[in-house]
Amino acid sequence: MAKEIGVTVKRSEDFSEWYTQVVLKSGLADYASIKGFMVLKPYGYEIWERIRQVLDEEFKALGHRNAYFPTLIPESFLKREAEHFKGFTPEVFWVTKTGDDELSERLAVRPTSETIIYDSYSRWIQSWRDLPLLINVWNSVLRAEIKSTKPFIRSSEFLWQEGHTAHETREEADKEVMEILNVYRKLIEDYLAIPVLAGYKSDAEKFVGALYTTTLEAMMPDGKALQMGTSHNLGQNFSKPFEIKFLGRDEKEHYAWTTSWGVSWRLIGAVVMVHGDDKGLILPPKIAPLQAVIIPIFYSEKDKDRVLAKAKKVKEALEKENVRCMVDDRFQYTPGWKFNDWELKGVPLRVEVGPRDVDEGVVTVARRDLKGKKTVGDMEAPSYVKKTLEEIQNNLFQKASTMLKEKTITVKEYGEFKSILEEKGGFLKACWCGSPICEEKIKEETGATIRLIPFDEKPFSQCLYCEREATKVAYFAKAY
């Protein structure tokens, strides 16, 4: 029974199977009955709500406002920017009928909203006084996954936010792109406790239709990179076909500069992979729905009342310190079963209250991220818990940073590149001539793609592949 409930494979032995078991068994998500789709269960949704809250406040502080645009997008809109359309064609879910009526033009179920939003912007923007227009949308998008799906990481529908802004000048759009990348970095590093590398995408890897794409990339324990969020300067690539024009301060007509940017529930998948262990999830306290669980332990009716009474008092004391906690008083389960259950769910702290703890005026505290327990006096318990939650948050980030460092290797030579990639994966930092041919060859021969081109690094050797002069530093990796 316990075996069935817990994770049955070790993370080090079958990472993929371990990941799927943790996601499903911890109650974050479930498969839906339609292939490629998943259900975000309440426990996972609560994490998404915290991510949303952090980002929403940051976006609003920078002057963005939320809105909502239609789920369905006419094919003609998508086609207006040719490269963009090509990029999404194989993934689009097409609505062709309402009721029994055939539609005169088929409608795409939103794979991303640039085109339908820009159709509105073309009417809303007339003058430079209407700019910048800073709008964000919380919705879901659908992209048919033909490859095998993976909860949070690769599914045919995902929850995300998509920001869409319009500006007077390229410089303002550039600034917006970087500001948002920094908002994302703050969320991912400070809240999700996952260190990231930041940089540009290569032209082959950028968003379809973008002038350029910036990205944040994290390293997973299996040596594969995960794209955490992207922020694009779309230049005037969309404003021209969609005619987003404005009368400038110079009394002349100009095309707006637009940006778009997004992060998705994929971030939850990253949290699972980066912090989890063989027992299951480990959630960073700042985004954990539950930060501490209080387990009453008793073996006689005599002890039951006084143990439960104390457990409730502990809860009240912790809540005064704004710790999100609950007493697990499910009588049908043993304390041992509950320990396993909450470890699987990744609750950062467990507080045990037994008869002896009542007698001695203490509680026993166990950290999810470290072994061992500690006995703490009742009076100091709330501040100890508070302080320990901060330590857990920091420890998770430190551990992930160490992992990122260990899995980032600078290479100058293609043979070495291939053998490291084969043996342990990770980020391989190398120099590149900038030619899409070398990039494509490396991808073909090794499966590694350029994950990012760091913002300010100078080449330190020749091109990894062609050995001609390098123009750029690039981080290569196999990726999810």
Place this chain on the structure above:
Amino acid sequence: MAKEIGVTVKRSEDFSEWYTQVVLKSGLADYASIKGFMVLKPYGYEIWERIRQVLDEEFKALGHRNAYFPTLIPESFLKREAEHFKGFTPEVFWVTKTGDDELSERLAVRPTSETIIYDSYSRWIQSWRDLPLLINVWNSVLRAEIKSTKPFIRSSEFLWQEGHTAHETREEADKEVMEILNVYRKLIEDYLAIPVLAGYKSDAEKFVGALYTTTLEAMMPDGKALQMGTSHNLGQNFSKPFEIKFLGRDEKEHYAWTTSWGVSWRLIGAVVMVHGDDKGLILPPKIAPLQAVIIPIFYSEKDKDRVLAKAKKVKEALEKENVRCMVDDRFQYTPGWKFNDWELKGVPLRVEVGPRDVDEGVVTVARRDLKGKKTVGDMEAPSYVKKTLEEIQNNLFQKASTMLKEKTITVKEYGEFKSILEEKGGFLKACWCGSPICEEKIKEETGATIRLIPFDEKPFSQCLYCEREATKVAYFAKAY
């Protein structure tokens, strides 16, 4: 110019055109380029965020948790409950292709999620210990509108929440249905300042597949009723075809009792209709994105600085009282233009700061809901504003209550029923034998439907239509 910006028809002369102009010109919403769809603009979305926040807190306080389920629903799911499927058939947007591939089974773009959610519940619910299962979803649903569309009231996609709960017994499901109806009533009356009538729907008007539907109905100034929210006991009508079974406390297998309930962005439309006037929107302070706007007034450079400095001080003082406010310092517009603009947008209070106000240590306050201005000393301004916002909230509710009372008429005779309905509309309270034939005849002959059957009222006369013994009291009205 001013004419173009403001509302160009009187509410009393062309209610429908007035409504559409207010919605579009105040910046709540816009038409999308696809027929039947609309865009919720930031100003409208901020009202939706407040509605969501109020409901979300109430739902959670009652033990509900949020989740997310797929946008696409296999046709076979919808078909499993025959009546339900029939109810949505003509309205469904059908996905038949992904990319170039024909799907083996077509997928409905979510018209409501009972079926796909219950598919999951059938796997999640095994024992009575898994019950009640109390889940809510914030999403959008699509129903193709063949009739003419109206922003917020009738569009092919709308934002809403849908709650879906499963219970051990019918009694528990009954209790859930009523608890939610009360949450809705609290939102609508206390926050939106709109009084509602509560009751059951007749079988002809209930949700397709429900055992029974409860509803809240409001009266609009044009004499038509608007359904504000519904809460359904679905009985075992869905749990049987979807096999939501559980092992009961009696060790036997039972089918769960399920409920579903929802309110949509239609509530914003009701706010526009009920409170608005010839100048535009009037927003109840509790849900207004902006509760007070501060307008600096000056006609010389000399006055500009001191007026602006004071306006900022007023803003800070109001914000200390948690009043949502801003200084409108757009220099390209005159004060008069701004007055009109914020009146159109329905901001509850306007605070004017001119040179004389600076000299005299006062501000001038104008209420959106009443004529006239009042001069208030700087020191007392924040508490005056705070108190006045409460008065506005109450005044709007009182005015709407008076309107509801005036437009609710008790009738015993069908001739009188028809003439009142024709002349002034409103709720017509009458007695009914309970036969769907009388109900259908009345609808055919007058266009009025039974909006609700009040929970606890005894018949006071014979059936309005057939004049046989009445079994029920019913509120009839023409409806949106």
